[in-house]
Amino acid sequence: MNRTVDVLVVGAGPAGLAAAARLAASGAGRVEVLEREQAAGGVPRHCARAGFGADARGRPLDGPGYARRSVRAALRAGATVRTGVSATGWAGPLTLDVTAPTGLERIRARAVVLATGARERPRSARLVPGSRPAGVLTTGELQRLVLRFGAGPELVGRRAVVVGGDPVARGAVRTLRAAGVEVVAVVCEHPAGRAAFGAVPVLTGAVVSELLGRGRLTGVSVRGGVAGTTRHTLRCDTVVFTGDWIPDHELARARGLPLAPGTRGPATDGAFRTTAPGVFAVGNLLRGVEPAVVAAAEGRAVAAAVTDLLEGEPWPEGAVPVGVPPGVPTGPVGPLRWVTPGLLGPVAAPLLVRPERGLVRPVLTVTQDGVPLRRMRLSGSLLPWRSVRLPARWADGVDPGGGPVVVGAEE
Amino acid sequence: MSVTRTGPLPAGSDATYDVVVVGAGVVGSAIARTLARHPLRVALVEAANDVGDGTSKANTAILHTGFDALPGTLEARLVREGYRLLCAYAQETGIPVEPIGALLVAWDEEQRAALPRLAEKAERNGHRTTRLLTASELRSREPHLDPGALAALEVPGESVVCPWTTTLAYATQAVRSGVDLHLDCRVEKVRTGDPYHRLVTRRGVLRTRHLVNACGLHADAFDALVGREDFTVTPRRGQLLVFDKFARDLVRHILLPVPGPLGKGVLIAPTVYGNVMLGPTAEDLDDKTATGTTAEGLAGLREQGGRILPALLDEEVTAVYAGLRAATGQEDYRIAAHPGLRYVTVGGIRSTGLTASLAVAEHVRGLLADCGLGLGPERPLAGLRMPNLGEAFPRPYRDARLIARDPDFGAIVCHCERVTRGEIRAALTSTIPPGGLDGLRRRTRARGGRCQGNHCGAEVRALFEEHAEHREGNR
Ligand SMILES: Cc1cc2nc3c(=O)[nH]c(=O)nc-3n(C[C@H](O)[C@H](O)[C@H](O)COP(=O)(O)OP(=O)(O)OC[C@H]3O[C@@H](n4cnc5c(N)ncnc54)[C@H](O)[C@@H]3O)c2cc1C
Ligand SMILES: Cc1cc2nc3c(=O)[nH]c(=O)nc-3n(C[C@H](O)[C@H](O)[C@H](O)COP(=O)(O)OP(=O)(O)OC[C@H]3O[C@@H](n4cnc5c(N)ncnc54)[C@H](O)[C@@H]3O)c2cc1C
Numbered sequence: 001m002n003r004t005v006d007v008l009v010v011g012a013g014p015a016g017l018a019a020a021a022r023l024a025a026s027g028a029g030r031v032e033v034l035e036r037e038q039a040a041g042g043v044p045r046h047c048a049r050a051g052f053g054a055d056a057r058g059r060p061l062d063g064p065g066y067a068r069r070s071v072r073a074a075l076r077a078g079a080t081v082r083t084g085v086s087a088t089g090w091a092g093p094l095t096l097d098v099t100a101p102t103g104l105e106r107i108r109a110r111a112v113v114l115a116t117g118a119r120e121r122p123r124s125a126r127l128v129p130g131s132r133p134a135g136v137l138t139t140g141e142l143q144r145l146v147l148r149f150g151a152g153p154e155l156v157g158r159r160a161v162v163v164g165g166d167p168v169a170r171g172a173v174r175t176l177r178a179a180g181v182e183v184v185a186v187v188c189e190h191p192a193g194r195a196a197f198g199a200v201p202v203l204t205g206a207v208v209s210e211l212l213g214r215g216r217l218t219g220v221s222v223r224g225g226v227a228g229t230t231r232h233t234l235r236c237d238t239v240v241f242t243g244d245w246i247p248d249h250e251l252a253r254a255r256g257l258p259l260a261p262g263t264r265g266p267a268t269d270g271a272f273r274t275t276a277p278g279v280f281a282v283g284n285l286l287r288g289v290e291p292a293v294v295a296a297a298e299g300r301a302v303a304a305a306v307t308d309l310l311e312g313e314p315w316p317e318g319a320v321p322v323g324v325p326p327g328v329p330t331g332p333v334g335p336l337r338w339v340t341p342g343l344l345g346p347v348a349a350p351l352l353v354r355p356e357r358g359l360v361r362p363v364l365t366v367t368q369d370g371v372p373l374r375r376m377r378l379s380g381s382l383l384p385w386r387s388v389r390l391p392a393r394w395a396d397g398v399d400p401g402g403g404p405v406v407v408g409a410e411e
Numbered sequence: 412m413s414v415t416r417t418g419p420l421p422a423g424s425d426a427t428y429d430v431v432v433v434g435a436g437v438v439g440s441a442i443a444r445t446l447a448r449h450p451l452r453v454a455l456v457e458a459a460n461d462v463g464d465g466t467s468k469a470n471t472a473i474l475h476t477g478f479d480a481l482p483g484t485l486e487a488r489l490v491r492e493g494y495r496l497l498c499a500y501a502q503e504t505g506i507p508v509e510p511i512g513a514l515l516v517a518w519d520e521e522q523r524a525a526l527p528r529l530a531e532k533a534e535r536n537g538h539r540t541t542r543l544l545t546a547s548e549l550r551s552r553e554p555h556l557d558p559g560a561l562a563a564l565e566v567p568g569e570s571v572v573c574p575w576t577t578t579l580a581y582a583t584q585a586v587r588s589g590v591d592l593h594l595d596c597r598v599e600k601v602r603t604g605d606p607y608h609r610l611v612t613r614r615g616v617l618r619t620r621h622l623v624n625a626c627g628l629h630a631d632a633f634d635a636l637v638g639r640e641d642f643t644v645t646p647r648r649g650q651l652l653v654f655d656k657f658a659r660d661l662v663r664h665i666l667l668p669v670p671g672p673l674g675k676g677v678l679i680a681p682t683v684y685g686n687v688m689l690g691p692t693a694e695d696l697d698d699k700t701a702t703g704t705t706a707e708g709l710a711g712l713r714e715q716g717g718r719i720l721p722a723l724l725d726e727e728v729t730a731v732y733a734g735l736r737a738a739t740g741q742e743d744y745r746i747a748a749h750p751g752l753r754y755v756t757v758g759g760i761r762s763t764g765l766t767a768s769l770a771v772a773e774h775v776r777g778l779l780a781d782c783g784l785g786l787g788p789e790r791p792l793a794g795l796r797m798p799n800l801g802e803a804f805p806r807p808y809r810d811a812r813l814i815a816r817d818p819d820f821g822a823i824v825c826h827c828e829r830v831t832r833g834e835i836r837a838a839l840t841s842t843i844p845p846g847g848l849d850g851l852r853r854r855t856r857a858r859g860g861r862c863q864g865n866h867c868g869a870e871v872r873a874l875f876e877e878h879a880e881h882r883e884g885n886r
Binding site: 036084086088097099100101102103104119120121122123124125127128129130131132134137138140141144145147148149155209210211214246253 | 727732821
């Protein structure tokens, strides 16, 4: 079946739903959101704990509560939200192939907003050697298992090791303990806030170097110490790999959109336009996980450029790529992991920068074609699990006809 | 016809067979299927809780033409025949095969000089269609290859195949044609006798007139149970990396290394699931359970892979695994009939067993007859059409008519691999249902994609448990 809509949003997480709500409310016509899961709401649906801001009366919101509100807002504004519907590929520049229990469809839109989110790298993508036992999870799978089946040693075990030091690792520890699982240790490569994990031992500067056990996990080998020379085994029947995000960029790549090297998300300009006219991208798809409110704010912000397009404004050309300095293959990684947006057009836009490690009062620089445009010391510290937002004036003076812009950091 | 996994084995005449095949890898399953053509009571007995759970699940999944076999060996003949038989069988039953052909790529002068010799060897093995490619021909065939490639030998016919569907197809057809399959049933002792051997397992004793050892890595240990010591199996580990589907466009053929003094090197091959595989290593070990990967192994593979296809390393790795080849110190299979014992050993099926499986089965049928087994007349096997796991063939999630008939085929559960609820349900209620989530993955690809269950793990498990409960309830 072939159909046409005005705006097709792929992904009903915080970003996609916020975009749909804003666009439907502003009279964009038929706005349809496709969600492949059985319910809309995205990742927060599976985060059954506070941490998603507060409602109008100041009561803290948990993930499912936040998700319900986002869905309601989109529906109230007049958007259509369809669940159990997967966008599987492109049949034209703005036409998507869709599979649902009701059949196949080919949906053409005047604008397509990709909001497909991100996932954590599983064990294989992290190249962790060893056996392939049960009990090897990511936070995403852990949360879904516990929500669906409750606690149970067969599912989430009795003794767990959590890998990673981000706030998500904290979430994983909390989820495990609430399910009655003893968390033996948190293993993280970078220095992490020990206090953040309460009584759980934190091994910093350490990596999981091997998974042990046949059938069910029986332990993990941990390498650490100076130059990674010490090795020991932690007995556990579950290991949860947290953080280390990779955008779910399948549709973006199928459309041939170039990826920003630091983020592996599609490159967009400050208004979330990709390089393909009519195709936009927002949320975690751009760079992995930010708090839900950040993703939702991007969803709202994309509405302006989508509206421009629907009103017949031409697709701007001549954006320049923005990136962090490329790492030297063998040397230490640079101080910055990524910057978004990956493109700068004629209209200045704020930059989101993520450091690779903790940086104390760093000097940030913006250069184009080797020419320094801006250089400024930040007053605070940067942490590897938090992005810093630089106001639009940081990109003042960028020549839209010039070469790539590089954002760097010095300590 | 029955499949058992738990509880005591059948007793009395139900536990008395004409032939018991021990080991339900690709080889044992093929043998059971071949024997099912005859009016015989046959059992296939396997230690693991699923068929194809040993070496047969962890290989490079290439259907070899046998162009590089050692001419004159039994292996060379069975690979050549097996290739032909499996191509036809795959067509008939829906096992995905892609005949993409191979390129042996030369990276230095020595390797370039070896190509004509390899072409000659292929000719001696009956393959006359190989062709030498110049660097520029090679470049137009494989634009993403590192520009250092000098030349290549093209071997048409080399194919990629689904190893999981292959073993499952044989075993399913065997069971549907009357073979008893006993899983979770390791044979621990054999009391040889006349007219019956007694096979002792933890679930009971089976009696059989004839016995086939298809125990793969453990073929030597099983031989010892009947008092034979003809060879020792040394596991040779092969570690492999599977890259994300985005890598599939980087490579069009199976890229084989030119064998040289420094060993065999690694290959890069597309998989029928639309991924790209890099490996295997070759490490001689003593531990027959050492199917783990190592940091050195994976790093070495990436380094070698990056020299062949640099862009490959930019893609995510979807899976890391290792398989163990059954090496016996002889450049050939170790298939032997022991008529006095009414016993056939099918050992040393090294790195070509998937390809050769159907020909090995034919060969073993002949050996059993030599051991005095009266085969009786032939009859047709039960019909079989396997669910398609291959990307080159229509998948249910794109099949409008199928979805109209059963909306479950429009409900995608595993998003990375696009596996629908309909396919999962069908696997869970099939002739040989999976014994766990890994078995379900080998039947459907569910949880086998880039997220490794991050998105769908809980849902797939829920479907699995729902059916497990259902089965318990029926008992
Ligand atoms: C474990 C974890 C804990 C977190 N904890 C917190 C927290 O405490 N507080 C907080 O503020 N934030 C938290 N976050 C971050 C927050 O969840 C994300 O920022 C937010 O969900 C991002 O929204 P999104 O819309 O970009 O992506 P998602 O929420 O991931 O939504 C993307 C949606 O797109 C759908 N989709 C993808 N591809 C397709 C397709 N082809 N067809 C149809 N649908 C598709 C997916 O099913 C998904 O529902 C957490 C994240 C994780 C992973
Ligand atoms: C890295 C690698 C790459 C390869 N690549 C290819 C390729 O590209 N193409 C190709 O054709 N071949 C390839 N092979 C070879 C192929 O995988 C093997 O030859 C084939 O799988 C052997 O099958 P099998 O049935 O003999 O052994 P297995 O699959 O190991 O089956 C033997 C079975 O016997 C069972 N068993 C053992 N002892 C007992 C007992 N006492 N009681 C009950 N059950 C028992 C085991 O549990 C096991 O399931 C490769 C092998 C490896 C390791």
